[in-house]
Amino acid sequence: MATARRQRKDAARNALLVLEAAAQAFGVGGLAVDMREIARQAGVGIGTLYRHYPTKEELLVAVLQADIAAWTERTSTVDTADAYAALRSYVAATLSTLAERRTLLDGLAVGDVAAPAFAACGEHLRTTLAPLVARAHTDGVLRADVTMEDVGLLIVALSRVVQVAPTAWERQLDLALTGYRA
Amino acid sequence: MATARRQRKDAARNALLVLEAAAQAFGVGGLAVDMREIARQAGVGIGTLYRHYPTKEELLVAVLQADIAAWTERTSTVDTADAYAALRSYVAATLSTLAERRTLLDGLAVGDVAAPAFAACGEHLRTTLAPLVARAHTDGVLRADVTMEDVGLLIVALSRVVQVAPTAWERQLDLALTGYRA
Amino acid sequence: MATARRQRKDAARNALLVLEAAAQAFGVGGLAVDMREIARQAGVGIGTLYRHYPTKEELLVAVLQADIAAWTERTSTVDTADAYAALRSYVAATLSTLAERRTLLDGLAVGDVAAPAFAACGEHLRTTLAPLVARAHTDGVLRADVTMEDVGLLIVALSRVVQVAPTAWERQLDLALTGYRA
């Protein structure tokens, strides 16, 4: 049993090694990366990689899910003292997550396989961002016609800035948010 | 002579057909598209495709150059009556060009081959956008600390909106530009 | 008519230009040379090349035939004063021809198409070399058991020396011929 457990531990560790290598590799080379290269960087055989992720697509989805998990965790701890600060904090946390997660940032999606992952993403947006926007409206710190969708698109827009000029997004965020303010 | 010209005309037409098919195909499938598929969609043989564009890279660059040419043309006729309107018009013209040119929008670039094309792009930005920003400052319709780079990044940012929600960019542009206003 | 004649002259000239370019090109790159490259070096269009030589093979055969013609001409004027000198002169003339004709030297032959050309070659060997060998035997300057075939193979052998060390064949010829002497 001890052996079995040890093996399971090793297996889990391998799965993780592959996941990290894949995140790295997809971030650098996009979908074009060679599965062998990922296996190599993970320090495992190609067979091991395929045992854990039977398909390139599934591996990508796994990376995506890990990214999204990191994001939901990061954005669940926004400081809520001030309504405007809370909103800004949420957007900033999202963008800073994207800055570290190229796969998510690049929107690497593949066919319908990634759809569920992104659906979970929208779900989280609705449950966490909506209250913040509502409160901002209540507190009168947001233009009345600005919706949650607008803020979502703001994030989407600034994600490109993150991609192109990784240090410039904070300034652009503040410039743009000025336009959203009441 | 007339004969020779006629042939060239046909050849030129084929080159154009290939270019259009490629723009379409790259826009849909990214760099992964099969050269044969492009040839098929252009209605020419694969050999003809390669006669005009000896490499996949070169074909992509040609598409990029056509996109950029379309953009420079479109942005050279901005209404200059009002400084703010002129600036907005420039950004809007750029974004609407991107909306029709997926290759450019997706920033499909390949190694160093695309670099010159994009360099021309930056060049054009500097010569056309700079005066508009300068005039906006002179006329006092732009926050004093907003630079040409900021406007460039605004375009970059909104290009993502174009990509994700092709009809929403105009509203986002006006929202954001409010923040840039003096 | 003058025009017609002029055109025929031009056509003949083109055929010759192609032949020379082909001889050069095959000599350098073997059969792998691109037909377009030959046309380019001949200064004619690819269509013109194909008008004169409908096939790569046929072009090669034409080059071969020109080579063989040069050889038969060169070897028909051997000095016949002394039987041994005549024999040596014949072999030397052959080898020096080979030294200038890479296509022939490399034995570039292709399928059955080249066979007739080489048959003519053997034919010429029999009609010109045989008498020389016979006379050498009569004059007692050649070992009695040395046949025409032996001399033929001597040529074949030394042709490789010509190929590998273009200046060394004469010495090797004299060394070897010593063994053939009575």
Added chain:
Amino acid sequence: MATARRQRKDAARNALLVLEAAAQAFGVGGLAVDMREIARQAGVGIGTLYRHYPTKEELLVAVLQADIAAWTERTSTVDTADAYAALRSYVAATLSTLAERRTLLDGLAVGDVAAPAFAACGEHLRTTLAPLVARAHTDGVLRADVTMEDVGLLIVALSRVVQVAPTAWERQLDLALTGYRA
């Protein structure tokens, strides 16, 4: 460990099968042979072929190296009882090796990749042939002015005979060697 070794054994066998098929194929069709055809004749998939020899060039070089190895092995056991016999034996062993190794015989070489292989070849010539020539001189069985280079060129020359008339080289060797004798 036993497991790993077994796999390597199979892999090694495949590598060898490919090598032999390639030697055969290059010998018949020169460099023009289709890699797929080689794989087919070896009874392996094209991917397996490429796993062992990542390039057509490298496969050719491998064939060349095997040929050269066979030659060095064959020529290291020459009978040294009599100086003249030893020399003849060396040349004969070389030629009979060539008779079985078309790739080497045809001098199939490709760019600079084959250069090292052939360099090793010249090296071996110098270390094994030189002493034989020296001893022949000492024993007075070789014309004083005949050098190692002459013998080398004799081999080169007769290799063409091997190519053209595979059964005639021995007679030609003896004829020619007579000229080299003291």
Added chain:
DNA sequence: GATGAATGAGGATTCATTCAT
């Protein structure tokens, strides 16, 4: 007759995935 654009079969190589060990 000359030209060169068009054609497409053919050939080298890569890479996702399977499977024997």
Added chain:
DNA sequence: GATGAATGAATCCTCATTCAT
């Protein structure tokens, strides 16, 4: 469970040859 050798479909590109002008 891990490994990596084997597989072959897919893809880029070349080049002999044809044909419209």
